[in-house]
Amino acid sequence: MxxxxxxxxxxxxxxxxxxxxxxxxxxxxxxxxxxxxxxxxxxxxxxxxxxxxxxxxxxxxxxxxxxxxxxxxxxxxxxxxxxxxxxxxxxxxxxxxxxxxxxxxxxxxxxxxxxxxxxxxxxxxxxxxxxxxxxxxxxxxxxxxxxxxxxxxxxxxxxxxxxxxxxxxxxxxxxxxxxxxxxxxxxxxxxxxxxxxxxxxxxxxxxxxxxxxxxxxxxxxxxxxxxxxxxxxxxxxxxxxxxxxxxxxxxxxxxxxxxxxxxxxxxxxxxxxxxxxxxxxxxxVTNKAYLGVTAGTVNAQMAQQGGLAQGVYLYAVDPGGAAAAAGLQVGDVITRIDGTEIRTMTDLSAAKKSYTAGDTARFTVVRGGQSLQITVTWGAEPDPAASASQNAQGQAPGGYGPYGGLFGLTPYYGG
The missing domain is CATH 2.40.10.120 (Thrombin, subunit H)
Incomplete structure (x- = not known):
């Protein structure tokens, strides 16, 4: 590169x-x-x-x-x-x-x-x-x-x-x-x-x-x-x-x-x-699409050692967020949203920008080696001032504290 x-x-x-x-x-x-x-x-x-x-x-x-x-x-x-x-x-x-x-x-x-x-x-x-x-x-x-x-x-x-x-x-x-x-x-x-x-x-x-x-x-x-x-x-x-x-x-x-x-x-x-x-x-921005997950790109090490599909791995799912409401779970790997292939966090961020809160999208995820189709209704991103207050108390947005890396990868909060 x-x-x-x-x-x-x-x-x-x-x-x-x-x-x-x-x-x-x-x-x-x-x-x-x-x-x-x-x-x-x-x-x-x-x-x-x-x-x-x-x-x-x-x-x-x-x-x-x-x-x-x-x-x-x-x-x-x-x-x-x-x-x-x-x-x-x-x-x-x-x-x-x-x-x-x-x-x-x-x-x-x-x-x-x-x-x-x-x-x-x-x-x-x-x-x-x-x-x-x-x-x-x-x-x-x-x-x-x-x-x-x-x-x-x-x-x-x-x-x-x-x-x-x-x-x-x-x-x-x-x-x-x-x-x-x-x-x-x-x-x-x-x-x-x-x-x-x-x-x-x-x-x-x-x-x-x-x-x-x-x-x-x-x-x-x-x-x-x-x-x-x-x-x-x-x-x-x-x-x-x-x-x-x-x-x-x-x-x-x-x-x-x-x-x-x-x-x-x-x-x-x-x-x-x-x-x-x-x-x-x-x-x-009150109508910004929000998923409510902590996620990261599946890298080569994760794919080899964990047998994971190429995509975005969910480290944590906010119990009150759009992902949880749709049935997404920790350990799921997002590989596609509607017709868009998701291979990296950048792909997920790009796809998210094409939706607003209240829109629906069909997610393709791999769970336990099985490919699933899950319909997600995007939530609205919370007020950043409230998130800042949570961070000041040692919590990441969505109520999560810091996470250790999986297979050496530090998770990234993806919204």
Whole structure:
């Protein structure tokens, strides 16, 4: 497998699909000693602060009343859109970031980009930009610096919604990513390297539905040759009407030590519109499909020593979850969901993203050497804030504590 490192993400290629793993290599780090007191308070997912009975509208008309169709030139797109773009700087104080010689947590800083969803201060960015942040600071094009809180986010879609206490902000116009074609011109505005703020770059759409993999999480993204660098993550990818059609997320920079240029990726805006609104309204994605299992890929050692089929092995089944209600059991190996073959946890994650809570699917599982067909009604993923509370008490989501590895494999909680 070929592996290549770049600012925020590590990519590797396998077959036709790109595999991407998150890395801290692209973070702009600044480490210094901290006292035992005074450490920042880490954010946690929580409900939005929209007034009861109201929702924050995120669908806006074309900027400045521009008629549907292309703005006259790239400079006009920049002038129309730049005031809706923000640079984002975060501070992370956590033991996972490292400790100094006194055993105190090390503080790290990173930078990214985002764009304003509505005039009341909701901002969209990548989840990995603000993940584990203890403080988030947003800077507008006018130079105003605002403290932001994380309303909620979702790692599976790599999006997060921030909120700043401000009004009268210029919101971005959201376009229709389904209308993009290979060869269409697109532009990105962001914060490359964390210091070249509000820079614009341009290019074309290279692919409209590129399958890639980020740390085991599958995505279908817009591929573009637009210049993308560390710090651009979370910023808008714009069409020639100045509308946001994607959220800049990653760049593929090298392969086997050879430099690669012009391979960047953005999350299609249509894929996350409803999810973003759900986060604004509820603080998390309420209808996200949920199975309620602790599971892991059957590796070669497990297959040889345990005689297991290739697929996803269930280490634990939450008694109150969708899997238990359908009759799935510990020791089952999931090999297929409807017409999709399941060989790895990545396959299971990809299949799960095509369902919502309440949908039904036919699972093929191997139990005791016998193949069974089991109909599962997907549950709804629980509030992450409640799960975080359980974790703080030493329990994994679903009420399970830590598990030892089977045949040397550490189980992975798959949802």
């Amino acid at each position: 070929r592996k290549t490192h770049f600012a925020l993400i590590v990519f590797s290629c396998s077959g036709r699909n790109l595999t991407i793993e998150k890395s801290d290599a692209f973070f702009l780090l600044c480490c210094f000693l901290l006292g035992a007191a005074g450490a920042g308070v880490a954010w946690q997912l929580g409900p939005g602060d929209t007034a009861a009975g109201q929702t924050a509208a995120i669908t806006q008309p074309i900027l400045h009343g521009t008629a549907s169709g292309a703005v006259s030139n790239d400079a006009a797109v920049y002038a129309a859109a730049v005031n809706s773009v923000v640079s984002i700087n975060t501070i992370n104080t956590a033991y996972r970031a490292g400790v100094n010689i006194f055993g105190q947590p090390v503080q790290s800083a990173s930078s990214g980009s985002g764009f304003i969803l509505n005039s009341d201060g909701y901002i969209l960015t990548n989840y990995h930009v603000v993940q584990d942040a203890s403080a988030v600071e947003v800077t507008t094009y006018s130079g105003e610096v605002l403290q932001a809180r994380v309303v909620g986010g979702d790692a599976d879609y790599d999006i997060a919604v921030l909120k700043v206490d401000a009004s009268g902000l210029q919101s971005a116009a959201l376009g229709d990513s389904d209308t993009l074609n290979v060869g269409d011109r697109v532009l990105a505005i962001g914060n490359p390297l964390g210091e070249l703020t509000f820079s614009m770059s341009g290019g074309m759409v290279s692919s409209v539905n590129r399958a890639i993999n980020v740390s085991g999480t599958p995505f279908h993204m817009i591929q573009t040759d637009t210049s993308i660098n560390p710090g651009n993550s979370g910023g808008p990818l714009l069409n020639t009407a100045g509308e946001v059609v994607g959220i800049v997320s990653a760049k593929y920079s090298s392969s086997n030590g050879k430099a690669v240029e012009g391979i960047g990726f953005a999350i299609p805006i249509n894929d996350v519109r409803a999810i973003v609104q759900d986060i604004i309204d509820n603080g998390y």
